[in-house]
Amino acid sequence: xxxxxxxxxxxxxxxxxxxxxxxxxxxxxxxxxxxxxxxxxxxxxxxxxxxxxxxxxxxxxxxxxxxxxxxxxxxxxxxxxxxxxxxxxxxxxxxxxxxxxxxxxxxxxxxxxxxxxxxxxxxxxxxxxxxxxxxxxxxxxxxxxxxxxxxxxxxxxxxxxxxxxxxxxxxxxxxxxxxxxxxxxxxxxxxxxxxxxxxxxxx
Amino acid sequence: xxxxxxxxxxxxxxxxxxxxxxxxxxxxxxxxxxxxxxxxxxxxxxxxxxxxxxxxxxxxxxxxxxxxxxxxxxxxxxxxxxxxxxxxxxxxxxxxxxxxxxxxxxxxxxxxxxxxxxxxxxxxxxxxxxxxxxxxxxxxxxxxxxxxxxxxxxxxxxxxxxxxxxxxxxxxxxxxxxxxxxxxxxxxxxxxxxxxxxxxxxxxxxxxxxxxxxxxxxxxxxxxxxxxxxxxxxxxxxxxxxxxxxxxxxxxxxxxxxxxxxxxxxxxxxxxxxxxxxxxxxxxxxxxxxxxxxxxxxxxxxxxxxxxxxxxxxxxxxxxxxxxxxxxxxxxxxxxxxxxxxxxxxxxxxxxxxxxxxxxxxxxxxxxxxxxxxxxxxxxxxxxxxxxxxxxxxxxxxxxxxxxxxxxxxxxxxxxxxxxxxxxxxxxxxxxxxxxxxxxxxxxxxxxxxxxxxxxxxxxxxxxxxxxxxxxxxxxxxxxxxxxxxxxxxxxxxxxxxxxxxxxxxxxxxxxxxxxxxxxxxxxxxxxxxxxxxxxxxxxxxxxxxxxxxxxxxxxxxxxxxxxxxxxxxxxxxxxxxxxxxxxxxxxxxxxxxxxxxxxxxxxxxxxxxxxxxxxxxxxxxxxxxxxxxxxxxxxxxxxxxxxxxxxxxxxxxxxx
Numbered sequence: 001x002x003x004x005x006x007x008x009x010x011x012x013x014x015x016x017x018x019x020x021x022x023x024x025x026x027x028x029x030x031x032x033x034x035x036x037x038x039x040x041x042x043x044x045x046x047x048x049x050x051x052x053x054x055x056x057x058x059x060x061x062x063x064x065x066x067x068x069x070x071x072x073x074x075x076x077x078x079x080x081x082x083x084x085x086x087x088x089x090x091x092x093x094x095x096x097x098x099x100x101x102x103x104x105x106x107x108x109x110x111x112x113x114x115x116x117x118x119x120x121x122x123x124x125x126x127x128x129x130x131x132x133x134x135x136x137x138x139x140x141x142x143x144x145x146x147x148x149x150x151x152x153x154x155x156x157x158x159x160x161x162x163x164x165x166x167x168x169x170x171x172x173x174x175x176x177x178x179x180x181x182x183x184x185x186x187x188x189x190x191x192x193x194x195x196x197x198x199x200x201x202x203x
Numbered sequence: 204x205x206x207x208x209x210x211x212x213x214x215x216x217x218x219x220x221x222x223x224x225x226x227x228x229x230x231x232x233x234x235x236x237x238x239x240x241x242x243x244x245x246x247x248x249x250x251x252x253x254x255x256x257x258x259x260x261x262x263x264x265x266x267x268x269x270x271x272x273x274x275x276x277x278x279x280x281x282x283x284x285x286x287x288x289x290x291x292x293x294x295x296x297x298x299x300x301x302x303x304x305x306x307x308x309x310x311x312x313x314x315x316x317x318x319x320x321x322x323x324x325x326x327x328x329x330x331x332x333x334x335x336x337x338x339x340x341x342x343x344x345x346x347x348x349x350x351x352x353x354x355x356x357x358x359x360x361x362x363x364x365x366x367x368x369x370x371x372x373x374x375x376x377x378x379x380x381x382x383x384x385x386x387x388x389x390x391x392x393x394x395x396x397x398x399x400x401x402x403x404x405x406x407x408x409x410x411x412x413x414x415x416x417x418x419x420x421x422x423x424x425x426x427x428x429x430x431x432x433x434x435x436x437x438x439x440x441x442x443x444x445x446x447x448x449x450x451x452x453x454x455x456x457x458x459x460x461x462x463x464x465x466x467x468x469x470x471x472x473x474x475x476x477x478x479x480x481x482x483x484x485x486x487x488x489x490x491x492x493x494x495x496x497x498x499x500x501x502x503x504x505x506x507x508x509x510x511x512x513x514x515x516x517x518x519x520x521x522x523x524x525x526x527x528x529x530x531x532x533x534x535x536x537x538x539x540x541x542x543x544x545x546x547x548x549x550x551x552x553x554x555x556x557x558x559x560x561x562x563x564x565x566x567x568x569x570x571x572x573x574x575x576x577x578x579x580x581x582x583x584x585x586x587x588x589x590x591x592x593x594x595x596x597x598x599x600x601x602x603x604x605x606x607x608x609x610x611x612x613x614x615x616x617x618x619x620x621x622x623x624x625x626x627x628x629x630x631x632x633x634x635x636x637x638x639x640x641x642x643x644x645x646x647x648x649x650x651x652x653x654x655x656x657x658x659x660x661x662x663x664x665x666x667x668x669x670x671x672x673x674x675x676x677x678x679x680x681x682x683x684x685x686x687x688x689x690x691x692x693x694x695x696x697x698x699x700x701x702x703x704x705x706x707x708x709x710x711x712x713x714x715x716x717x718x719x720x721x722x723x724x725x726x727x728x729x730x731x732x733x734x735x736x737x738x739x740x741x742x743x744x745x746x747x748x749x750x751x752x753x754x755x756x757x758x759x760x761x762x763x764x765x766x767x768x769x770x771x772x773x774x775x776x777x778x779x780x781x782x783x784x785x786x787x788x789x790x791x792x793x794x795x796x797x798x799x800x801x802x803x804x805x806x807x808x809x810x811x812x813x814x815x816x817x818x819x820x821x822x823x824x825x826x827x828x829x830x831x832x833x834x835x836x837x838x839x840x841x842x843x844x845x846x847x848x849x850x851x852x853x854x855x856x857x858x859x860x
Contacts, residue, residue, distance in 0.1 A: 042601045043814060045459075066598035071208075073604040075246055075591035077460055080584060109254065109431055 006050055006059040010170045011081060012163075013063045013111075015103055016088035017096040018070045021122040024153035025088065026062050029163050034154050051167060058167045079110035084118065084166055089137075091121040091150065092129040097137070104144060114177075116169055118147045120162060125152040208605065210633050212238045214804075215625055217292075217610050218641025220248040221790065222781040224590035225797035225811070226639055227597040228455065233808040237602035238633065239594065242296075242609040246594060248641060249298055249437050249760055249783045252587025252704070255430030258662075262756065265299045277630030279611045289612040289626075290773065291646050298643045298761040298783060300657075301721040307737035308423040308664075308753040421666055421709060421753055432706035434585035435662055437760065438784040439696050439713030441466060441579040441680065445570045448589070448790040449580065455811035460592035462583045464702050465575035470670055470681035470695075471546045473538060475732070477670045477681065480546040482567070483576050492538075501539050505547075508564040518557055525553055526560025545682045549788065551692030581678055581696075584703045589790075596814070613638065615775050622775040637804050638778045642763035645771065645780070653770045656762040657718035658786045659725035665710045667750035669697055669733050676701045680788075683729050691716040693729045694788060709753065717786045722757040730755065760784065764792050779804065 014022040027033050030047040046063040063082070068074045079085075087103055089096040100119070107117060119141040121132065134150065141148035147165070151158040213235040216227050223239070224246075231237045245251050253261055283289050426433075442448050442463070452458040469480040481490040487498050487505075507514060521529040526548065530540045545551050548563040555563075570578030582588050598604055609628035616623050624634045642650075668677055681695040698704045698711045705711035712734075714726045730752070737751045764785030771780060779800050785792045798810050 043599060045599050045814070066595060067601075068595070068598050068604045070603070071605040071608070073246075073606040075595050077584070077588045077591040078595060080588070081462065 006057040008056065008167075008171055008174060009059040009061060010083040010167065011061050011063065012084045012086060012166065013079065013082040014086045014088060015065060015069065015074070015106070016086075016120075017090070017093075017099050018067070020088045020090040020093070020096050021153050022086075022088050023064055025086070025120070025122060025151065025159060025162070026064055028153045028156055028159045030062065032156075034156075049163070051164060053164065053167055053171065056171070058171065060163060060167060062163075074106070076110045079107065080112075082111055082115055083170055084116040085111060086118050086120055086162070086166070087146070088120045088122055089132070090123050091132050091137075092123050092126045094131040097121075097132045097140075100140065114173070116147075116166070116173065117144075118149060118162065118166055119144070121148075121150040122153060124150045124157060125155045208238070208627075208631065208633060209603065210631065212236045212603075212633065212635040214238070214637045214639065215240070215633060215635040216639040217241070217625075217644050218248050218781065219246045219590055219594060219606075220250045220641050220781065220783060221590045221593075221793040222797040222800075223248075223639060223641055224593035224597070225451070225794065226781070226801055227602055228457065228593040228600075229797065229801045229808075229811045230805070231597040231600040231602040232455070232811060232814065233805060234600075235805075237597055238605070238635070239597060239602055240605045240608040240610060240627075242607070242644075244607050246591045246606070247437075247587045248643065250587060250590050252434040252436040252585035255426060255433045255435070257430075258433070258435050258756070262302055262304060265296075265302050265758075277628065279626040279630060282626055282630060282632060283614060286617050287623075288615050288617055290615060290622075290649065290775075290778075291612045292610050292640075292644050293646045296643055298763075300759045300761075301723070302756070302758040303723050304754070304756045305752075306423050306754050307751070308421055308426060309737070310423040423754070426664060426706065426709075426754060429706035432700070432703075433664075433711065434587065434704040435711060436586045436704070436713065437660070438586060438658075439660070439694070439715050440586050440784075440790055441581055441696065441788055443566070443570045443789045443791075444573040444575075444578055444580055445566075446789050446791055447794040451794055451811060452589075452592075454813060455593075455596065456813050456816075457592045457596050457811075460595055461588050463574070463580040464583060464678060466577045466579035466581055466678045466680055466696075467575070468670070468677050468679040469546050469577055470679050471542055472681055472683045472732070473541050477733070479670060480542045482547060483571055486576065497536055497539055500535060501542075504533055504535060504539075504543070505564070505568060508561055509568050511561045511565060518561060521557045524557055526550055526555045526557050527553065529557040529560065541684075545684050545692065549682055549692075549694075551682060551684045553688055577680075579680065581698065581702055600814070610644070613775070613778060620775055622778050636777065638775075639781060639800065640778060641781050642766065642783055643761070645774075649772050649774065650770075651772055653763075653766055656765065656786075658760045658762045658784070659714075659716050659718040659720075659722035660758050660760055661712075661714040661722060661726045661730060662756045663712040663714070663730065663734065663752055664705065664754040665697075665712055665734060665750040665752055666708065666737075668699070668710055669695075669712075669750055675699065678702055683732070686728065691719065691725075693726060695729070695733070710750070715786065717762070718759055722759045726757060762786055 014026065016022055024034060026047050027035055030049045044064070045066075046061050048059060048061055050057055050059045052058070063078070065074060065078070068078070085107060087100065087107070089100060091097075107115070119137065121134070121137050124130075137150075138148055147169075149158055149162050149165075151162055153159060214227075214230045214237050216223050216230075216237060216239045219227075219239065219241040227237055227239045241248065243251075245253075245257070251261075279289065452461070469482055471478055471480045478492060479490075481487040481493065481501070482505075484502065487493070487502055490498065493501065507517060511518060518529065521532065527540070527544050530543055535543065543564065544560070547567050548555075548560045549567070550560050550563050567578050574580060594602075594604060610625045611628060612626050613622045614624040614626060614632065615621065622638050624632045625638070626632050668675065668679070669681065670677075670679065676699045677697070678699055679697045681697070683693040683695060685692050693714055693716045696713045698713070700707045700709065702711075714729060716725055718725055733749065734752045735749045737753055761783060762785055763782040766780075766782060768774075768780060774780070781796060781800070782792075801808070801810050
């Protein structure tokens with residue numbers, strides 16, 4: 001695939017406690033796989049999937065935490081220049097929900113103001129072990145002005161929807177304000193920003 | 204901690220500064236199992252950068268002399284077997300000294316009340332922001348300020364507000380961090396739902412400020428409020444666009460994690476004035492300051508420097524002279540001599556020889572134009588991003604990361620004399636074959652014979668550029684020559700808000716020199732030459748051309764870069780030492796050190812080869828793969844084999860079609 005073979009490119013970053021299924025969501029979406037009992041993902045920095053929305057090719061670059069969340073040691077630079085964040089918790093794990101404010105604080109601190117955040121409650125296939133009610137999560141996400149969705153990476157429930165909806169939102173944001181992708185170098189000062197990773201491409 | 208650390212590794216790395224982080228990436232990339240720990244809660248050690256409140260917390264840590272963490276550590280003595288001995292590590296960092304902070308921006312109380320009030324009305328979009336603001340505003344309450352001023356420990360000078368230098372209130376920062384943590388663990392979600400009722404009014408703090416008239420005056424509370432816009436580096440460095448760090452970032456693909464901006468101007472300070480140095484061909488010809496004759500002379504000289512080796516007759520006779528003496532013989536006018544010596548070669552020391560000077564000039568000129576009009580790049584969000592980017596690369600290849608993790612001692616096998624494990628603050632023993640440790644972690648006993656140099660640093664927040672031009676978004680470097688012979692030149696970098704290191708309408712200025720006294724004694728005279736303290740502004744109208752100082756911090760940082768391995772006492776041969784930041788402008792020392800140590804440990808391994816391109820190992824959206832169990836294993840297997848063969852092209856391209 002040549003560099004120009006898409007209309008939009010967005011960087012999506014996953015965060016959330018270890019074991020909530022972040023990697024499974026990415027794998028399910030990008031490869032259609034549910035890796036049972038997978039370990040760490042060695043050597044994979046981010047995954048790419050190109051989708052077509054209303055005739056436009058949208059390239060999604062999806063970044064995973066590389067395990068740094070395990071001991072709460074995510075690098076700040078991980079958040080920089082993300083267009084969207086998927087904040088994931090496990091509906092069967094109260095603790096993963098209670099850590100959300102801490103994650104939001106990191107987002108506030110390090111991510112761009114214009115980042116779109118989606119709250120995802122994963123593992124709805126394990127409904128009988130649910131510890132976090134949908135209502136609580138809805139209230140929380142509303143208070144935080146986030147989109148909210150429950151998914152199952154295992155059963156493939158809502159996974160496509162999650163990423164495709166996000167892609168739609170990113171496109172409409174990008175349309176409304178073409179500056180949205182320039183957050184990392186906001187001002188057209190005399191120093192032009194040099195980006196090895198050209199994050200977005202609006203033509 | 205919910206999760207237990209594994210106890211078997213190949214390499215344990217202590218400290219997340221630049222050389223350690225490069226090594227971590229290199230080791231992990233070559234298949235080693237890496238544990239990378241830092242006792243601090245942030246990445247980078249002395250290479251870190253901080254938000255404004257983060258910097259205040261950092262400052263507080265060094266201004267307080269209490270030793271935290273002591274109680275919570277498990278005694279290691281019982282964990283050492285008879286056949287072993289322990290080498291303890293330092294409990295408290297001592298690499299930072301003589302911290303002094305001054306606030307010049309107005310701190311009137313009304314402002315603070317307004318801010319707190321505004322906060323209650325406007326819970327902005329996230330819990331987190333509310334917390335940040337609580338944290339920030341907690342720095343200023345009156346009561347705590349008075350308690351601070353009553354403190355016995357403070358030098359009398361700083362307790363007097365009338366002196367115009369008001370020492371910063373920072374005592375409350377940690378307390379509020381504590382509160383915040385508490386919220387994070389327990390009450391936070393409730394706090395948030397409590398605020399449901401007012402959420403519709405939410406406006407971001409930035410907009411809030413914009414709506415208020417009469418706001419071009421930047422107050423201290425505004426700095427605090429916008430504190431997260433700051434990314435204040437502890438070390439001030441730039442990347443030479445042809446330097447070894449840029450080469451390494453590109454080669455290893457770590458460059459994908461970081462973006463850069465050009466340094467836009469090279470400045471000189473001559474006869475009390477700041478002027479721009481023309482250095483590219485275009486600059487020289489467009490310069491209004493230079494006469495036609497000067498332009499011709501300068502171009503001729505710079506062109507010669509680029510290929511000076513081919514004209515030995517031009518400089519052979521001056522080999523023994525200093526570079527400044529040599530320049531005098533080249534018919535350069537005094538201002539051109541100044542430009543070349545201080546701003547282009549950046550060799551203000553009188554000891555600099557002709558050859559070194561020519562070499563430095565050549566290096567400068569070669570770096571010109573690769574990415575822009577000056578030879579330098581600056582990473583967006585600060586230099587502190589770079590170690591983190593290497594850490595990310597290490598993690599991607601399986602390295603395990605653990606901040607806030609203290610190491611108590613190395614465990615050494617008496618018979619072999621080799622280090623076999625560390626014992627952490629939980630009393631857990633973690634085994635490895637190789638150990639890499641940053642100098643600052645080593646105990647006084649280990650460093651008994653080591654003579655350290657010091658770096659003097661100042662960090663200033665100002666309201667204007669030191670050289671105003673049409674654009675207010677300039678990134679500049681200025682070398683201020685020593686006032687008296689024998690003293691050190693001071694390197695000044697001025698960063699604008701588009702480097703993402705300071706809030707709008709401010710500049711972040713870094714001063715660096717190698718220390719002869721405390722940082723303030725070394726640097727204050729230069730600060731006074733370039734800036735006006737905010738408080739004095741009404742008095743001296745003539746000074747209005749100078750930028751105003753809003754806030755200033757001075758500190759000394761230990762420079763362990765020149766220490767030879769043999770000066771450390773009794774370190775086992777499989778313990779390797781990385782130094783902290785050096786005083787130089789570039790990052791060449793750190794890169795070289797990391798590469799040298801890596802090759803010493805793993806002589807047959809390649810240093811940071813390019814990783815496989817993630818785009819090559821991913822299925823494209825159009826050709827759906829069948830859901831066969833195990834397919835993903837084959838992907839990984841292919842990826843690994845391709846790493847080994849370093850043939851990155853073949854297997855993955857097939858997957859794509």
